[in-house]
Amino acid sequence: MRPKAKGMTTTYKISGLCDLVSGELVGSDAEISGVADLETAAEGQITFVEKPAEEKFAALIELTHASCLIVPSDAKIETSIPLLHVKNPKLAFAQIAKILHPPKQRQPEIHASAVIAESAKLGKDVFIGAFVCVGENSEVGDGTQLRAGAKIGDNVKVGKNCVLDPNVFVEDNCTLGDNVILHSGVVIGTDGFGFVRGPAKDSCYVKFPQIGTVVIEDDVEIGANSCVDRGALGETRIGRGTKLDNLVQIAHNVQIGERVVIAAQTGISGSTVIESDAVIGGQVGMGDHARVLSGAVIGSQAGVLPGKIVRAGVWWGTPVQPLEDYKRQNAHVKGLGRLKEEVKELKKKLEEKTKS
């Protein structure tokens, strides 16, 4: 896999990309400089089709100008376009895209305007943008990028090859692993929401101590303006490879396993546990001390009551229930008008019968 620079563009031969995706090239080799979708792909671009036999896609294949199509291993397509046969076209496309469009590399730099505590330790080849703050005793791993306006407090550990986008804030004592990506506006480690009502009605709420930490493991990505509160006494933890979308709320002491996916605007209340490989839709609300078991899939806008245990399978609705139950119930509700009619009719018949 030897890239070839053409002016500003780096190109790869399809044959050079085959191994990466365990693929088989059928057709002539070609130079590829980028990825695109089937409809807009131009010469020099590679695209993918998951269901080439479907009429809609077959038509697009005839029209495309792509220089290579990634298709399923067993696909039979008559075309002059080179085909790259793989087991999982979408995955192969993503893997190739990573090579053709690598994440932006920023030259190592420490911007003159950054405010870095003397006690902080910066690794090799870090990028520290304008208006960045790094607090006392904090550590920034090799190759990590703190982009403009990102701020980390005191005693924060940031691993290697992380990217903290503009205006991210990580509060004191939190820990990030390697390859963590925090998108713009993410806030890690603010106080959880815990108060104890004072004795008299006119007294104020007293803050329950929020003195724990947040641990974010390797390969986690968190979407823009999401919030992860620090543990009240212990820690809030997000496991390896977990991905959160934008505007997600993770409360104090939540424990999220590995490879969990949570879509936008979902909120997880305090001390709830989400086991590895769970998938959670957008705008889901989860009460505190709930537990989502490995293999559970929770549909968007679902509501999980405090303490609820959500087992493997697909769940839906508020309060959350197995999708099949939800569908059946929904059908029953939709049929209520007819049921009412039936009861009315029965009543009438019975009355007639009684009279007779």
Add this chain to the structure above:
Amino acid sequence: MRPKAKGMTTTYKISGLCDLVSGELVGSDAEISGVADLETAAEGQITFVEKPAEEKFAALIELTHASCLIVPSDAKIETSIPLLHVKNPKLAFAQIAKILHPPKQRQPEIHASAVIAESAKLGKDVFIGAFVCVGENSEVGDGTQLRAGAKIGDNVKVGKNCVLDPNVFVEDNCTLGDNVILHSGVVIGTDGFGFVRGPAKDSCYVKFPQIGTVVIEDDVEIGANSCVDRGALGETRIGRGTKLDNLVQIAHNVQIGERVVIAAQTGISGSTVIESDAVIGGQVGMGDHARVLSGAVIGSQAGVLPGKIVRAGVWWGTPVQPLEDYKRQNAHVKGLGRLKEEVKELKKKLEEKTKS
């Protein structure tokens, strides 16, 4: 319409404002320096009443100290206060408020602390606040304000007379039209949420390429801490004159038409299309690849399933349905207790009948 400065205040004669709103002044002319609501308006202020005949408003009209009332064309009000008759009082009020309380003008300035790439192009009369960043090859149009801490990446185009509030971030390669307002904390152009599961269970998710852009057309306004993700391969687009409230989430490749209104905390999933003139309430969740047709109005907290087509009309609930259906169904559900009683009674009667 010649304004008159009185110390710090600029005043206008009502007669001078008539043309702007196609209004007719009944009563004596007066000097107006500001707008207020009916209850609190003081001398020198103008206010509006949409339904002056309603008891509540009639009483307030008697008490108000306003120097002018904007009222419907056909309103009959006995008062010594000058009346400005117009077709749409609220609209006229908004138009006059724009004159009396123009958006804050900031003197052109480039703050010494701003970090502006040498290759960036700044238009005339721009305001660049403290701690602003402008990336390589980016362009900022005439009269645009980048307020303190706003940051735009590389190859970003910002049109004329835009206002980017403090701490806004616009990622590389995005485009904003003219007169765009982005409120504080808005994030434009971060990666969309797309991952492909790797082959083995213990492997990580691979990011689907998120290398498209965001295009925001003229006259768009986006509320605080809202997020608009860049297209995965193509673009995410927000059409001319569309208004988004705070904390709204717009996913990758969403296409929003012109003059669409979306209230706070709503989330739109990937590739969904919202046609011009749709109105969407707050906390609505929309699945991916859905389509909201022009003229559709979707009530707050509604849920739109992936792929759903929402036609013109008013829609409500999860899953979303026409408001009339929703109301009928809701009434049925509310009547369930009675229906159960009826069935119980029928059963009893039938049993009695059988016995006899």
Add this chain to the structure above:
Amino acid sequence: MRPKAKGMTTTYKISGLCDLVSGELVGSDAEISGVADLETAAEGQITFVEKPAEEKFAALIELTHASCLIVPSDAKIETSIPLLHVKNPKLAFAQIAKILHPPKQRQPEIHASAVIAESAKLGKDVFIGAFVCVGENSEVGDGTQLRAGAKIGDNVKVGKNCVLDPNVFVEDNCTLGDNVILHSGVVIGTDGFGFVRGPAKDSCYVKFPQIGTVVIEDDVEIGANSCVDRGALGETRIGRGTKLDNLVQIAHNVQIGERVVIAAQTGISGSTVIESDAVIGGQVGMGDHARVLSGAVIGSQAGVLPGKIVRAGVWWGTPVQPLEDYKRQNAHVKGLGRLKEEVKELKKKLEEKTKS
């Protein structure tokens, strides 16, 4: 209550903490340096148990290494660990935690990079972090901390002993009382979401004036990335001692009373009133001009229609209804399958009867 410094740690005698919480010490006195939960508490730490008689907690009490247990006044526990008997253990724990783990004090400082208008007035002992902006004629009270990147506009008043976390933004003309805490990314005082449709279909929306203010009273705490819009004409107000969680949206002209608690991701529409001591769950959506009366408790994900009055008591669901009604209705819906069966059977029986 005399603290004792031991190296880096300040310790207190239990006997010295008794008065603070109106507690009674049973057992020998000891030095305490911190709080922890029952499971993880180590020597020198104090913890609390609300229900020591429950098997689960009794077992943990036997195992704990804590140097003091805060327990209910009437608790009977056989243990060698010193017991601090109080009326409300959780409250006492929170009060003691406040002494043992006081909020971080930052040495008074005005960072060289901060941009402070000449006309601004800073109180005594303020902390002004890096990249902070303070606008014209704004005032910052004694002991207040504006952390790195926090920005306040013109004519803003911030009271005493407030903490504005990194990247907070407070727009012009807003007022904060004393002891206000705004977590990272909070936006106060942006324009409310109000537009008037122009006369012709192709015209744009005209912004309804958003020229009011925000007033935040003493002891208010607002969670990360939450937004509070300024009043359109009047003010948006958040009363004394009220606590908002993360990602909450407060629209223009909302009036929130004292000691109100609002959990994460809830949105309150324009002009809605929430009276003192109301408690509102997460992801609740409230329409405009609604009113929540004192003593109302609204469950998570509930939806309150515009204009609705929510009285004291517990409320649930969309549209919101008393919890008891909601539960009954939910049970009815869950029983719909059986009801249908019953109706089917009745029908059959009646038919048989008719035939016979």
